[in-house]
Amino acid sequence: MQSFLNIFDIYLLEAVINGILLGGVLALLALGLNLIFGVIDVTWICYAELVMIGMYGMYYLVQVFHLPYWAAAPLVILLVALLGAALHFLVIAPLLTAPPINQLLATGGVLFILQSFATVAFGIDFRNLGIRLPVLALGEMNFSYARLLSFGAALVGMIGVYLFLTRTFTGTAIRAIAQDRQIMPLMGVDPKRIYLVTSAIGGGLAGLAACLLVLQYDVHPFVGLSFGPITFLICVLGGLGNFIGGFIAAFVFAEIISLGGLFSDLEWGYVLAFAFFIVMMFIRPAGLLARRS
């Protein structure tokens, strides 16, 4: 009995730590979405599909063009950043004065476009980088380097965005426009440019997430559906546009998925996370950190 408990605890600890590692990537995804929502007031339903395109970009650069991983990653980040800017320029900008629901649904259309574009262009086969990173054995616990690397890179990415937002003029303008949309044009800030920059940064974060996720998961045209919904839930749970709330919610969700997956199938971890989300909507409808009115 004693030995059984010991093993159990080790697995539990491993699941907890894996949850934290997963949380890093989820937090990165949530940050991109929150940034766009906070500044432009738009939800990109197709955010996970941008990540999917980025993952395909990594696959082609590394497997077909034989670029090393570290050289392919910046290219992919740039590519998805451009894609984000294009998405804003082509779809969101014409709809800026339309009701928010229309903007959201238009990005739903983009979700269809990206998914079927990937189906048509890349086929529905599962593909992976073919890079197998070693596994770190710590006592009786095993952690893949892919996860550790992802966690570290996600943290670096988030700190980078934080520094950009607080230390540069453009970053300050972005934060200012999120606070007051009307007054900033009077202060000499061009909102169109800020929106475009923000979309590019949001896209860049999706690109970074793509580079990290492709280390752990196979890519196929519908891979976005497996982590897209969870990203939206994290953002809503943390309060849309609330960076810190999203950060905390990402780790809460990751722990639920990881621990739920420990006791049963991974799908049940997701079911638990979804159910938790709906219960939280009863308790804290405006997000984890919202003050109760």
Add this chain to the structure above:
Amino acid sequence: MNRQAAGWIVALLALVALPFVHRDPYHLHVLVLILIWSFAYTSWSIMGRFGLVSLGHGGFMGIGAYVTALLWNHLGVSPWIGIPLSMATAGVLALIVAYPCFRFRITGHYFVLVTLALSGIVLQVITATRDYTGGSLGYTPQRAPSGKGLFALQFDDKTTWYLIALVVWAAGLVIWRAIDRSMIRHAMEAISEDEDAAAAAGVNVTAEKLKITLISALMTALAGALYCQYQMFISPDTVSGIAVSLQMVFAAIVGGVYVALGPTVGAVITIVLAEVLRISFGTKAVGWDNLVYGVLLVLFIIFLPKGILGSVIDRIKSPRKPSRGHEQQTVPIARR
């Protein structure tokens, strides 16, 4: 008014007579699919037209299909009982999710994303319980022994299915019309303009929204159950999940959310487009139909937010009326 009623009756009679004149099974198959999906899209629009944009309807549809099929396969419950039970399940779920949303004034983006969670849950539960539901490989209701087709609601005859689907579709339009002429419509329109003002005017905001959500969810579950009984094969991706939810939104918007036949027009366009692509390009067409849908959806939302039928009717009724641009700020899913 009488001429309009006569027109409806003639059109309906023509639709009833159609399978007895034109017996091509493939055309009937496409028509049945159009009618079932039209009914589903109409169900979505019943709440969508008031700005309650739900991405959870894929979940309701999945529940309708899977609960009916599971009850039949595992417990031998006839779909005649199974379908009402599946609708009740969807209804209860709709109330559980919708009540806190409406009670705590979760609207706009938040409402869309909460309902998105709902269809996500249903999809994951179906996949996770693969021992019973077959998971992502799909699920087939057991064939009834011959002679018990009516009990099992399984018919080989396409004409029978066509007539069933026609009746259900027409019932959907009747419900639409009933809501259009009832107090709920006025209450919901007031709510979609300004919730606080509507509440101040004595509208019970939560109750009205719950009513419309419940009707919509029940109808969507029925559509799912019918689809399952007709196709005799369901998989999580074809009847539940976000893709199906988005498909509903897309078809309804392309056809027009604010007119009764709009979702039907949307269903005709999407299904005919998919079939034409499938026939002319075969397996190479995989993905192309959704690519076209996606592009159309974006273009429609930018340029024609009232949908095809809505815009055509507008054009006929008031050829040179200037667009009422000021309205679109306040009402979700723009009316221009």
